[in-house]
Amino acid sequence: MIYIGIDLGTSAVKLLAMDENGTILKTVSKEYPLFFPHPGWSEQNPEDWFTQSIEGMKELTEGIDRSKVAGIGFGGQMHGLVTLDENDKVIRPAILWNDGRSQKETEYLNNEIGKEKLSAYTANIAFAGFTAPKILWMKKNEPEKFAKIAKIMLPKDYLAYRLSGSFCTDVSDASGMLLLDVKNRCWSEEMLEICDVREEQLPKLYESWEVVGTLKSEVAKELGFSADVKVVAGAGDNAAAAVGTGTVGDGQCNISLGTSGTIFISSKNFGVDENNALHSFCHADGSYHLMGCMLSAASCNKWWAEEILHTRDFAAEQAPIEKLGENHVFFLPYLMGERSPHNNPDARGVFFGMSMDTTRADMTQAVLEGVAFGLRDSLEVARKLGIKIERTKICGGGAKSPLWKKIIANVMNLKVDVLEVEEGPSMGGAMLAAVGCGAYPDVETIGKKMAHVVDTVEPEEELVAKYEECYQRFRKLYPTLTPLF
Structure with a gap:
């Protein structure tokens, strides 16, 4: 059928x-x-x-x-x-x-x-x-x-x-x-x-x-x-995209690097964080999910490359980037304000830490890292709720970059699973139809059957430690700059 x-x-x-x-x-x-x-x-x-x-x-x-x-x-x-x-x-x-x-x-x-x-x-x-x-x-x-x-x-x-x-x-x-x-x-x-x-x-x-x-x-x-x-x-x-990536059942995670960025965590149990920094919604598999939503994710990189550098060759801009975890330049990815976890429409994008020896590649790297740090802000809220995440699926246009996937894996200290097919909500909608027609007993069964992992980006211990230090600096910037927004 x-x-x-x-x-x-x-x-x-x-x-x-x-x-x-x-x-x-x-x-x-x-x-x-x-x-x-x-x-x-x-x-x-x-x-x-x-x-x-x-x-x-x-x-x-x-x-x-x-x-x-x-x-x-x-x-x-x-x-x-x-x-x-x-x-x-x-x-x-x-x-x-x-x-x-x-x-x-x-x-x-x-x-x-x-x-x-x-x-x-x-x-x-x-x-x-x-x-x-x-x-x-x-x-x-x-x-x-x-x-x-x-x-x-x-x-x-x-x-x-x-x-x-x-x-x-x-x-x-x-x-x-x-x-x-x-x-x-x-x-x-x-x-x-x-x-x-x-x-x-x-x-x-x-x-x-x-x-x-x-x-x-x-x-x-x-x-x-x-x-x-x-x-x-x-x-x-x-939720439909999460079904399409097999992010169903308890404790599953999916990161989307689209125009906006999301971290989607499925959970058997209902939960709300005390500051409502994450959305607490029903999931399409019959349970619940927590979701952090950044308003600008891959769109930050698109803005930087196309509007500022006047290029569409994203891969060429990323090619010179080698020393991960050692960048002294930081980027706050709030080009359209921010939703999760800050809920501040007045927040804005900021470059911080430039010096006379800062290169074009350093700033490109800072943009990629800034989005990863912003997503980690939402992950930290989930971790405070006692949710343990060890790995995540990844999808969206930004996920086509091997470098960005490596940065995500090490900033968040998660194994990042890459899927064979990533068709987003349309795939999830078709899978839900198959369950409704009786071809599969439930959403969890079809999600696990159809989401084929073809590669996993593993975090590296030394790099995780370097990025931990960077993240702790990054997370001080937003509260410091909030009065200026």
Whole structure:
């Protein structure tokens, strides 16, 4: 049988078809526009997601026996606010995860409702990207539109609704709304009251692999699929990517070096750190995860190389770097502010420690090391919770650099496992569909079967000791500079 994974990203929808053994048959990507109607705003038209997903599935299954398509699953951009009226018409463009308009509402939630209450209700505190502050913004600034809301949903759930008619979400994606009682995997009555939302306006909650329905007959006919094709709930993009990399079960770790950077730690047990420096969310495997999210990771290296050095030959810039753990230059990777663990939108990037003998290579090295140190800040929070991590998977564009993987392994003192195939959330979505269709008994089983490790970068004792000294210097810079930000 064939399983389709749909990764609803910010710039494009990426679709993947795989068989029950995990063999990838084909991938397709379809772009759609992003709108910035005011500075700091970021919106999309949900109709674009649907039309491009339909066109993408047609292209994806060209030359494939469409009668063998058994299930469709999702990974999707998190936190976005999609609102429908009683006639299922989209009320306003979707407000996306990277939209910053709700700063006042975020401050209201954190300061007037209070971080302690938010954490007790949802296991998290408010960020401008989360959904609840967006709802409050809409209530205050667009009261007529707010009054029309019949359904509130997340981006990927709009696709599931259009494909199957099921008004649904999964607990991993819902964890990023600031409306979910994460520990108990149910909507928080207190948060609904704070946001003036009724439970019937919110989707039914599912686990990520659960079947929410089958394709509508008209959709099945247009695609040439059977009307029995199952639609599963899917997961938020980071949880779906973690399924795709086999980061399932207790104590597994995945580091993503994408535009932003994440450290994702799966856990059988629910846990929250006292400062809410990490997100505490439900995982797509039925358990929980902690996640530290840096706003700038591989994008730091891209900025340094392309904007400052005016080159796109990243490998050539890294070639002269030899002496690891001995760099006297430090880089704070806060080019867009920072989320984990500092939650400071005013933080900024800083080079520190240059002298007359500082070279171009030293500064390139500092950028790579600064991102690694920033990720370690989140790892240290997890370690304080008693979570023991010895190894991690790695994915994302930055993970293509052998040097960066070596730096990560030694800064964090972790074995870094490199995967044969790294297709991100689309692969995870297809794997969740396979579980929902009964091809595998659970998410942990398929995750461990399909994530093939082809190389491991081992930390070196001498280098770990050198980087420990460097990290202790690095971690003093942010608190020292905070008053200046």
